Amino acid sequence: MGNSQRTNNMKFEFTKRILPCLTIVLVAAFASNIFAQAVVYKAGTIHTMAGEPLTPGQILVEDGKIKAIGKSVKSGNAKTVDLGDDAVIMPGLIDAYSQAAFYNGGSADEITNEVTPNFKAVHSIDWSSRTLRRVLENGTTTVNACPGTQNVVAGISAIVKTDGSQESVMNDDAVMLASLCNDPASRNRSRSRPDSIYVRQPTNRMGVVWILRNTFQKTTKAGDDSELTNLKQVLDGKRKLMMVSRMSYDLNTIGSLTDEFDFSPIIVGGHEAYKIKSILAERKFPVILQSNPAGTTTGREGSELCWNNAGVLHQAGITVALSGSNLLAEAQFAHRHGLDRDVALAAVTSTPAKMLGIEQQVGTLEANKDADLIVLNGDPLEFTTSIRWVMVNGKTIGQKKDK
C-alpha cells in the first residue's frame, strides 16, 4: 500500500490499473496456493477431535498438510493469520455415505441387473457436481461416494475430497455396497408387464434376501479370480461392506445373514436401529444414520422414527456416524435430541474416518494429517453459528472478509 502514496499520478495509475491486477493475482495466488507458503492459523478454540480442545490454539499448515498443532506452534518463516478469539477450528466434516459426488446428487443405480459387485462409483463421479459444492460449503470435506440402493449388491464406493479436483480421490476401490431394504424391489414392482424384458427380480423383500443369500452362497464357492472376487474379499474380511437397511426386521435379517456367512457390515440408514439396539450392540455393527426430514415422526419405508436414535444407540455401546447434506446441522440436532456433545462432533469427523479406514489422513486435527478444516464463528453445536470458510488439502475455499 505504501506504493500508492508516491505521487498523485502514480497513485491514480496504481489504484486504477495496477491495484486491481495485483489484487486479482494475489487472490488467485492465494486461492490456488501457487506459493505453498506455510501459514499459522490462530483461533480462540481448536477442536482437534483427538483429545481436549485447545483454547486458544494454533495450527501450522504447509503443503496441504498439518505440520504442527498445539497451544502455540513454532512458526519459523510462516505467515501468521489471527482468526480471532471467537473463531473455532475443527476438522473438515466427513460423510461416510453420500451421493453428492454424482451428477447433481442423483444416485448411481444399475437397473438391468440386481447384483453388480464390480461396478465402481468412481467412474460416475461428476467433479463439478453442484451437490458436491453445496456439501463443501456446508463444511463437508470428504465423502464416501456410494452407488445407489436399487441394486441388491450395488458395487464399490470411492472416497473423495469435496474440492472437485480429480486428484482428490483418496480411495477409488473402497467399500462394497449392498441393500437389505425395500428399494431394490419397489422399483421392479412398478414395471407393470411381467413379460417385459425389463422385468427383473426381486419384487418383494423375500426376493431381496434370497438374492443376497444366493450371491453369498455362490461367493463362498467361487474361485479367487471369478466375477465375485470383490465379494469374496468381503467374506474374507479384506473389504468393508455397507448395507443399507432401515426397518428393524431388515436389520434383524442382517443379523441372521451374518450368522450364516462370515461378514460384519456397517449399517447405513438405521431408521429403526434403536428398536433392536441390543442385537446391534452384541454384534458390534457400526451404524451410519441417514438424515430424516426435520420434525417428522415417520421415515422412509414407513419406519417409526426416534429423534434421539443416535443417542440411544450410543448409550447402548454402538458406534454411530451421521450422514446428510448438512452434517453440522445433523450433529446439532443429534446433540439437541440427546447425543453427547463430544460424540456428536465425533460422529461427523473422527468416527466416519475410522469407519472408512482413512483415520490416518483425516478426521482429526493432528500433525501430518491432511489440512482439511473448517473455521466457524462460534460453538459448532449452536444453531446461531456459521461457517466462515473451509479448507481442503491446505486450500481455502470461500474465505470471507469477516470483521
Add this chain to the structure above:
Amino acid sequence: MLQRLRFSCCFVLIATFACATVMAQKPLAIQNATIITGTGETIENGTVLFRDGKIQAVGKKVKVPVAARIIDATDHYVIPGMVEAHSSSGMSQANETNQIVPYVTVIDGIDPMNSYFRQARRNGITTVRISPGNSTMIGGQAAVIKTGGEFIDEMVVDGVAGIKISLRPVSGSRMAHLARLRKTLKDAKEKLEEKEEKEKKAEDKEKKDDDKKSAAKQDDDKKDEKKTEDKNKVSSPAALSELDKAMNALLSGKNSAIIYCEKAMDVGQALRLIKEFDLKASLVLGRDCHKAAKEIAASKLPVILDPTLVYWEEDPRTREEKKIVLPKIYRDAGVDFVFQTNRPGSSTIGSNYMWYQAATGVKYGMTEEEALAAVTSLPAKFLNVDKFVGTIEKGKDADVVILSGKPLDLNTWVETTIVGGEIVYEKEKDEQLKRLLTGEEKDSE
C-alpha cells in the same frame, strides 16, 4: 361508522366470550424467572402474575396473592408467546378450487386437533394467522387465532384478519391471472362506488324530506320519528351478495389484503394493485422475491419471508449456483420482516420450528433481540394484535413461554406454554416427545 361500530361490537363480544371462559381461573404466577419482556427490558429474578387470562403484573417485586398457583422458574427464561404471521397449516384444505372465493373463511376450515397446533404449542407459538393457501387467486379470509383450545370459537382473536390474494397462476398465464384479478377488483370497486352514490342520494333526499317535515309538523314528534325509521328501512341498499360484501370490506380498507408473490416480478404487480385499489396489504414472499428487496423496502409494507431461508439459486444463463440467504438480503435492504415455518417433513432441516428460523436469522447477522422481535412483537404489530400479544406487559393476554434456557440456544426447550393464563403445553407431560427422544413406547398398562 355503523360498520365500524358493528365491527368493534363483534370484537368486544369475542373478547367477553374469551374472558368468560377463563373467569373461573385461579391467578397464576411464574416466579424467579429471567423475563425477556420484548419491550427492551430483561428482568432477572422476576415474577409475572396472570389473572383472568391477562397479565396483571410483571416485575421484580410483584405481590402474589395467596391463592395463586405458582410456577417456580428458577434458571428458566420467560419470553412472550411467539406469533406466526402466516400459515396455511392447521386446516383441512387450504386452497379452494374455485379461484375467486373472498367470502370463505379459514375459521370454517380450521381443525383445532390438527397436529400443527400441537407442534405450535410444543415450540412456543401461541398466536397464528391462519391464511388460505397460495394457490387460489382470491382465496378467502384469514383469521388470527390462539393455538390453545379445542373449539375454534374460543381460539379466534380476529376473524377479519385479511383476504388472501395469490399472484401465482395455478394454470394459464400470469397475464390472464392478473387480468382476471384486476377485473374482479374493478367490478367490485364500481359496485361499491355505485352503492355509495345511491346511499348518498337517498340520504340527501331524506334530509330534504326531513327538513320539510320538521317544518310542517313540528308538534307531532313521535309520529315523525316513527316515519323516519320506516324511511331508513326503505332506503337501505339491496341485499349484497357474500362476494360483494367481502370485496367491499377489502376495497374500503375494513379488511386487508395478504398478497402472495411467488416471483420478484409479482412484487411489482402487487405494489401496483395496492396503489390502484388503495388496499391495506401485507406481502407473503416467495423466495425469488429477494431480487425486489429494494422495492419492498421502499413500500414499507409488512413482509413475511418464505420459510426456506437459505437455498441455492441457479443463474438461468450460466447455470451457476449462488447461495441465497434471505434474512441477510432483506436486513441489508432495510425491510422489516417476520418469519413463517415450513411444514414438518420439509427437506430444509429445522425450518419447521419458529425458534430455528430466528436462530438462522442470528446466524446470518441479525441481533438476538431483532430475531426474537421477528417472532413475537413485530408479527403482533403486523397483525394488528399488538394490543393483546407480542410482549409481556401489564394488561396484555397471558400468553408466555417458559424456556429451559436462553432463547435460541441449542439445548433450550420449551418447558411450558401458557395461552390466556392456561397451561396448554408441558414438556414433562408430552408423551409423544418423550417417545421420540427415548425410543421407548409408553407402558401399555
